[in-house]
Every structure is written in structure tokens, then in C-alpha cells.
Amino acid sequence: MKTYEVFLKKEGKDPFIHAGSVDAPDDEMALTYAREAYGRRSEGDQMWVVLRCNVLIADEVELEMADRTHKHNDGKLVAELRRTTLSDQS
Amino acid sequence: MGAFDRPINGSDTNRKLTNVRVYTFLMRTWNSMEEFEEFLDAGGVVEPNDAMPESYRNAVFRFIELHANSEYMGGLTERDWIPKAPGMHRKLTALAKTQDEIGHAHLLYMVAADLAIKTREEMMVDLLEGRTHFHNVFHYRVHSWTDQIAVAYLVDAAALASQQAVFKNCSYGPYKRILRRVIAEEGFHMRNGEEMMLLMAHGTETQHDMMQESINRWWLPAVQLFGPDSRPGDELLKWHIKSERNEVLRDRYVQKFVPQLLGGGFTIPDPGLRKDPVDGRWKISEIDWEPLKKTMRNGGPDSARRIADARTAWQNAHWVREALDSSVEVPA
Numbered sequence: 001m002k003t004y005e006v007f008l009k010k011e012g013k014d015p016f017i018h019a020g021s022v023d024a025p026d027d028e029m030a031l032t033y034a035r036e037a038y039g040r041r042s043e044g045d046q047m048w049v050v051l052r053c054n055v056l057i058a059d060e061v062e063l064e065m066a067d068r069t070h071k072h073n074d075g076k077l078v079a080e081l082r083r084t085t086l087s088d089q090s
Numbered sequence: 091m092g093a094f095d096r097p098i099n100g101s102d103t104n105r106k107l108t109n110v111r112v113y114t115f116l117m118r119t120w121n122s123m124e125e126f127e128e129f130l131d132a133g134g135v136v137e138p139n140d141a142m143p144e145s146y147r148n149a150v151f152r153f154i155e156l157h158a159n160s161e162y163m164g165g166l167t168e169r170d171w172i173p174k175a176p177g178m179h180r181k182l183t184a185l186a187k188t189q190d191e192i193g194h195a196h197l198l199y200m201v202a203a204d205l206a207i208k209t210r211e212e213m214m215v216d217l218l219e220g221r222t223h224f225h226n227v228f229h230y231r232v233h234s235w236t237d238q239i240a241v242a243y244l245v246d247a248a249a250l251a252s253q254q255a256v257f258k259n260c261s262y263g264p265y266k267r268i269l270r271r272v273i274a275e276e277g278f279h280m281r282n283g284e285e286m287m288l289l290m291a292h293g294t295e296t297q298h299d300m301m302q303e304s305i306n307r308w309w310l311p312a313v314q315l316f317g318p319d320s321r322p323g324d325e326l327l328k329w330h331i332k333s334e335r336n337e338v339l340r341d342r343y344v345q346k347f348v349p350q351l352l353g354g355g356f357t358i359p360d361p362g363l364r365k366d367p368v369d370g371r372w373k374i375s376e377i378d379w380e381p382l383k384k385t386m387r388n389g390g391p392d393s394a395r396r397i398a399d400a401r402t403a404w405q406n407a408h409w410v411r412e413a414l415d416s417s418v419e420v421p422a
Contacts, residue, residue, distance in 0.1 A: 001414075001415070003200075018267075019271075020197055020200065020201075020267075020268055020271075021200045021204075022196070022200065023200065023210065024414075025414040025415060025417050026417055029414060029417075033196075036189070036193070037193050037196055037197060038271075040189075041274075041275075057139065060118060
């Protein structure tokens with residue numbers, strides 16, 4: 001048996017969302033099981049079934065370090081500057 | 091929440107999600123039980139790859155395994171009633187419900203297996219050998235079609251209420267996520283049960299009497315499903331696996347179902363049942379929990395037959411498992 005991860009997507013703009021996992025002996029059975037276990041109440045109109053051993057789990061610490069929030073463009077700071085600039089003019 | 095290189099008391103870093111390629115050297119862990127409990131109290135969610143304390147891992151695992159076993163045993167009862175259900179419409183409902191229950195068992199066994207304590211097969215074998223347990227309500231015999239309605243209405247509602255209380259605030263991520271689906275489907279089952287109960291309530295005298303007999307048989311098991319009052323310091327509550335005490339859930343159930351049954355013209359098989367004149371709430375008699383304890387150790391009136399039946403189903407499907415295993419082309 002191999003473990004597969006199942007992803008479903010509803011019509012529209014939503015991305016694929018993880019639904020759960022199934023055990024199956026091969027790809028064909030994995031598709032059948034995934035459809036029967038996760039897709040029989042119109043949960044989605046598209047389904048991805050991925051072998052779990054092909055899922056790469058990234059390092060969480062590295063992910064935290066990759067943080068590139070817009071610290072060089074602080075919205076609050078700009079808004080305050082804008083306000084003072086406007087009040088200086090009046 | 092940072093990661094630490096020192097695993098906390100008793101946590102086993104070798105236990106992790108099997109069959110994945112992990113490009114990380116650190117597992118999220120906590121320096122002490124206090125730190126772990128602070129994390130849970132703050133609404134933290136535990137994931138299968140975390141180096142969680144072994145005691146938490148075991149508690150979550152046992153809880154999910156019991157739930158999975160119960161869905162499976164419930165599914166088998168439901169299956170028994172497909173040929174006996176009156177009419178095509180009811181047969182189709184029974185068929186869909188059977189698939190739901192067996193499906194829930196499948197989803198829950200997958201989540202439990204990822205805790206790396208037992209494989210799915212080991213859980214199955216333990217259940218069939220009588221080494222593990224399932225909910226009290228599947229240890230009694232279903233005598234008639236109205237019993238099946240009572241199970242669908244009273245028992246499914248009790249199971250749903252206890253699952254909703256877990257779903258609300260469960261600290262184990264995969265279980266909470268899968269419960270969303272389980273609960274949605276249990277909701278259909280309960281409504282289906284209610285519809286059938288109301289049909290009997292407004293049916294012929296015979297139908298009404300049959301329904302009453304079944305309520306007499308199933309009222310107490312349904313109320314007992316919530317279990318005895320939660321112990322002080324119950325780990326399931328402390329670790330936010332469950333979010334409500336057993337007695338709170340039981341009381342809420344009584345307040346909801348006593349008026350519904352009385353409204354249908356039925357009586358409730360509890361001579362001590364009364365409405366408190368002060369707070370206006372329904373009070374039930376003290377429950378003797380001893381028979382339940384015996385039942386939960388697989389010593390209930392129908393336990394042996396049900397487990398033997400499940401074992402036969404497992405043996406009869408042996409050729410299917412063998413055919414599937416031999417069809418494996420490329421090893422993963």
C-alpha cells in the first residue's frame with residue numbers, strides 16, 4: 001500500500017485545498033478511493049491525488065527566515081507622513 | 091513558536107509522518123510539559139510532524155482510534171439494514187449512510203495511523219480481536235426497523251453532539267480538519283432519523299407503539315454515550331482535545347430531546363424524569379454506570395456477535411486485499 005494526499009478545488013477562484021489522505025495499492029485505485037472518500041458530495045470539480053512520498057516538507061525555520069514582509073514600505077508611516085505634509089500646507 | 095534541539099520529556103523524535111521527504115533537521119518541540127500546555131492553552135494546534143509529548147500523542151491516538159472503531163462498527167450495523175429497509179427510497183438512504191460511516195472510519199484510521207503508534211492494519215486486527223473498544227451504542231442488538239430509526243435519531247444526535255464539542259476547539263490539527271467532513275455528514279444522518287421518527291409519530295397506532303418500544307430500548311444507551319461525569323483534571327480536556335465536559339453535553343442533550351420526544355406523543359423510559367420547578371430544566375435519574383463499564387470492555391449484550399460479524403466481514407474481504415496487494419506495480 002502507498003499513501004496518497006488528496007486535494008480538491010471548487011469551481012471559481014479558490015485554490016486547491018488539502019482534503020486528506022488515502023492508502024491505495026496503485027494510482028488507479030488511489031483515484032477511485034479519493035473520489036469515493038472525499039468527492040461524493042460535490043466538494044470539488046477538480047481533484048489532485050499526489051503520492052505522499054513525492055511531497056517535500058520544507059524546513060520551518062528556513063521558512064520563517066524567508067520572511068519578506070514589506071518592512072521597507074510601512075503603510076502606517078507613509079500615512080502619517082502624508083497627514084503631516086498635508087497639515088503643513090494648510 | 092521556535093524549534094528546540096532538545097526533545098521534551100519522553101517525546102520520541104523517531105515518530106514522525108511516515109513516507110515523506112522531510113528537508114528539515116529540526117522538529118517543532120517544546121522544552122517542557124508546562125511550555126507545551128501553555129502553547130495549547132493559547133490555542134496552539136499540534137501537527138503530526140511535531141515532537142509532541144508521548145502522553146499527548148497517546149491520548150490523541152486512543153481517542154481517534156475509538157472514534158474510528160465506532161464509525162466502522164456503526165457502518166456494519168447500517169449495512170445489515172440495507173436489504174431490510176422498507177422501500178427503495180429508504181434502501182438508498184441506508185446505502186449512502188453505510189458508505190458515509192465506513193468512509194468516516196477510513197478517514198479517521200488514516201489520521202490515527204499518521205500518529206505512528208499503530209498501522210491501519212494493526213488497528214483493524216486489535217478491534218477484531220476485541221483488544222480495543224468502540225462506543226457503547228454498538229454493543230446492543232437492533233431488533234426492528236424502528237430500533238434503527240431510534241439509533242439514527244437518538245444515537246446519531248448524541249454522537250454528533252460529542253463530535254461537535256471536539257471539533258469546536260480540538261488542538262490536534264488533522265483530527266479537527268477531518269471532523270469538519272464527518273460532522274457535515276452526521277448532520278444529514280440525524281435529520282434523516284428525525285424525519286423517520288416524525289413519520290412514525292404521526293403514523294398508525296402500531297407504528298407509534300413500535301417507535302415507543304424502540305425509544306424505551308435506546309434512550310438510556312444514547313444518554314450514556316456521553317460517558318460518566320468528566321474526571322477533574324481529565325487530560326482530554328486539559329489538552330484541548332475535547333472542549334466540553336461529559337455532563338454538560340449530556341445535560342444539553344436531555345434539554346433538547348426530552349421536549350422533542352414528548353412533542354411526538356412519546357414517553358421517556360425514566361420514572362425519575364422531572365422538570366426542575368426552579369430552573370425549568372429537565373432532570374434525569376441518577377445513572378448506574380457499572381453496566382456501561384462492562385459493555386465498554388466488550389462485554390455488552392451484543393458485543394460478541396458484533397465483533398464476530400466484523401471479523402467475518404474482514405475474512406470475507408481477504409481476497410480483495412490480496413488482489414489489491416498483488417496489483418502493486420512499482421514500489422513507492
